[in-house]
Amino acid sequence: MVTPQDARQYAPATERNREPILEILLQVLPQSGTILEIASGTGEHAVFFASRFRDCQWLPTDVNLELRASIIAWTEHNVCDNVYAPLELDVREPVWAVEKEAVTQRLNLEPIVAIVNINMIHISPWSACLGLMAGAGRILTAGGILYLYGPFKQGGKHTAASNAAFDEYLRGQNQEWGVRNLDDVVAAARAEHFILKQIYQMPANNLSVVFERSADGPS
Numbered sequence: 001m002v003t004p005q006d007a008r009q010y011a012p013a014t015e016r017n018r019e020p021i022l023e024i025l026l027q028v029l030p031q032s033g034t035i036l037e038i039a040s041g042t043g044e045h046a047v048f049f050a051s052r053f054r055d056c057q058w059l060p061t062d063v064n065l066e067l068r069a070s071i072i073a074w075t076e077h078n079v080c081d082n083v084y085a086p087l088e089l090d091v092r093e094p095v096w097a098v099e100k101e102a103v104t105q106r107l108n109l110e111p112i113v114a115i116v117n118i119n120m121i122h123i124s125p126w127s128a129c130l131g132l133m134a135g136a137g138r139i140l141t142a143g144g145i146l147y148l149y150g151p152f153k154q155g156g157k158h159t160a161a162s163n164a165a166f167d168e169y170l171r172g173q174n175q176e177w178g179v180r181n182l183d184d185v186v187a188a189a190r191a192e193h194f195i196l197k198q199i200y201q202m203p204a205n206n207l208s209v210v211f212e213r214s215a216d217g218p219s
């Protein structure tokens with residue numbers, strides 16, 4: 001008998017980085033409400049983190065159809081009753097799916113209290129980072145958390161030779177991609193009413209960057 005292959009995809013980095021990321025998420029994310037994950041990729045992170053945030057609802061999203069199929073397959077394989085089916089979401093859209101009443105009513109969503117975005121802003125154009133900040137600013141209310149993970153330049157400089165090589169590789173793939181300068185990301189976040197709360201040094205020269213939505217600006 002031929003066993004049909006399921007749609008699960010594997011990103012080996014997720015197995016390496018998920019424990020260190022979880023350690024930070026447990027410190028910075030609220031313990032109830034909906035966690036919106038932007039650019040969930042394969043869905044391996046979603047099922048892993050959701051199983052550690054049992055009192056939260058985990059809402060994965062991705063722009064890519066095949067990856068959304070992979071997320072569904074992972075949630076079917078690791079049965080998790082606190083993970084929603086993934087939504088199609090391109091951060092550059094002026095209105096995200098989760099802002100549409102028809103969607104929020106259908107999902108019966110608890111308030112979105114945090115947004116998690118891992119390894120996206122360097123593997124997409126700068127407009128994706130700006131879109132992420134704008135959407136997070138529209139969706140999160142005062143005190144809401146925006147968590148980013150990935151490699152960053154600091155003070156305009158790479159922090160490791162491996163990050164410089166990765167940056168060159170990314171730009172070779174797409175001229176609009178590349179390791180972002182942390183100051184630029186912080187400025188983009190500030191423009192959408194986020195305060196930089198904490199930076200954590202992570203393995204393999206990555207950072208966890210945590211922002212909090214301030215009370216000023218539209219709510």
Ligand SMILES: C[S@@+](CC[C@H](N)C(=O)[O-])C[C@H]1O[C@@H](n2cnc3c(N)ncnc32)[C@H](O)[C@@H]1O
Nearest residue numbers: 039040041063064089090091118119120124128
């Ligand atoms: C390197 S993968 C990271 C996936 C996952 N977060 C992880 O750490 O394994 C980059 C992800 O960003 C997503 N992405 C790229 N551009 C995007 C956009 N404009 N809006 C939303 N997601 C986007 C891709 O589809 C892909 O899933």
